[in-house]
Amino acid sequence: MAFTTDSFVVSPIFFPGGNIGELAVNGTVNDLAMSGAIPEYLSLSFIIEEGLRIEDLWNILQGIKTACEEAGVLIVTGDTKVVERGKGDQIFINTTGVGSIHPKANIDASRIQVGDKIIVSGPVASHGIAIMSVREGLEFDTTITSDTQCLNHAVMHLLDDFGEAIKIFRDPTRGGVASTLNELAMQEEVRGGCELLGLDPLYVANEGIFLSIVEASAADAILARLQAVEGFEQATIIGEVVEAHPKQVILNSGIGGKRVVHMMVGEQLPRIC
Numbered sequence: 001m002a003f004t005t006d007s008f009v010v011s012p013i014f015f016p017g018g019n020i021g022e023l024a025v026n027g028t029v030n031d032l033a034m035s036g037a038i039p040e041y042l043s044l045s046f047i048i049e050e051g052l053r054i055e056d057l058w059n060i061l062q063g064i065k066t067a068c069e070e071a072g073v074l075i076v077t078g079d080t081k082v083v084e085r086g087k088g089d090q091i092f093i094n095t096t097g098v099g100s101i102h103p104k105a106n107i108d109a110s111r112i113q114v115g116d117k118i119i120v121s122g123p124v125a126s127h128g129i130a131i132m133s134v135r136e137g138l139e140f141d142t143t144i145t146s147d148t149q150c151l152n153h154a155v156m157h158l159l160d161d162f163g164e165a166i167k168i169f170r171d172p173t174r175g176g177v178a179s180t181l182n183e184l185a186m187q188e189e190v191r192g193g194c195e196l197l198g199l200d201p202l203y204v205a206n207e208g209i210f211l212s213i214v215e216a217s218a219a220d221a222i223l224a225r226l227q228a229v230e231g232f233e234q235a236t237i238i239g240e241v242v243e244a245h246p247k248q249v250i251l252n253s254g255i256g257g258k259r260v261v262h263m264m265v266g267e268q269l270p271r272i273c
Contacts, residue, residue: 002037003200004028005096011271013060013090016130017145020093021060023207025067026148027173027211027273028097033152034210035160036105036170039071043096044078057139060091073097102156104163111167116185117219120237121154121209121232122147124177128204129193131272147208154229155210161225165218170211173273175264178249179201202251203264205272213241 006028013020025042032039044064048057068075126147133144151171158166172179178200193199214222219237226235244250249261 002032002035002099002101003097003167004031004035005094006031006273008093008095008270008273009089010131011089011273012131012134013056014229015134015146016143017126018148019060019063021063021089022067022250023148024093024144024272025071026207028095029067029071029073030151030171030207032097032099033150033155034070034106034107034171035101036155036169037101038094038156039073039097039152041098042068042073043094043095044075046078046080047088047092047094048080048082049090050082050085052090057091058183064266067150083215093205101140102159104159104265105166106164107166107168109168111123112241113167114212114241115166115216116213116241117216117237118241119212119214119219119223119226119235120177121151121212121226121235121240123234124172124206125193125199125201125204127207128176128199128272129201131205134197145237148168149208149231151208153212154226154232157229158212158222158225162222163217165214165215165222167213168220171208172206174205176203176205178261180263193214196226202261207273224239 006024008020008024008027010020010023018026024044028042029039064075087211126144129145130146132138155169201209212222223235223237251259251261
């Protein structure tokens with residue numbers, strides 16, 4: 001069995017592409033999926049500030065319902081508490097998830113070997129830039145939407161077909177891809193938003209992609225299988241495990257140079273989940 005819990009305090013509670021309710025379900029479902037587990041049941045608890053509009057609460061509940069249906073999970077228990085005005089920030093949500101480990105899953109970082117390939121399931125930094133754009137009142141030629149979505153179906157497809165060839169899954173939420181691996185695939189409008197805000201997209205949060213390290217011999221087949229899943233057409237191989245620089249992430253830059261990608265220090269964008 002697999003078991004996880006998380007709390008969600010994102011601000012604003014509604015953002016392009018989703019709301020705090022969808023984010024809470026997807027975040028917990030994805031935490032289970034990253035451990036190679038099939039999500040099954042969730043608990044759901046609200047801490048609501050006095051004065052939250054009923055219409056907003058209803059829209060959050062609708063987002064939760066839709067996210068649960070898409071992920072194929074059931075909410076089996078929950079709780080609601082109300083705090084005085086000024087003692088919260090509209091609504092906070094806690095979710096706990098339970099699932100069963102996929103029979104073919106062997107997710108363990110100790111299995112990573114030199115030559116393994118690194119796959120990212122889609123473009124990065126969308127969630128963090130979507131949140132920041134609302135907070136700062138920024139306008140772009142196109143609307144940047146959060147990538148929040150459930151990842152469990154795509155992960156299960158890969159485990160069904162490739163099992164042992166997959167060494168690890170990670171969802172690059174806080175700290176972004178840089179705090180997990182290197183290089184990336186990115187949408188141009190997100191790149192523009194990062195430049196405008198002075199942010200390195202490698203460190204910007206994501207809520208709807210994952211990174212996976214897989215056996216080199218199976219990498220192309222795994223990538224093709226992932227790209228065949230709706231919503232993951234832009235998945236790509238972004239790097240490999242090498243002996244040259246142990247315990248370091250080195251990025252090949254767009255101008256032909258190299259740089260060390262360090263772990264993130266501090267928090268560039270608080271309350272993104």
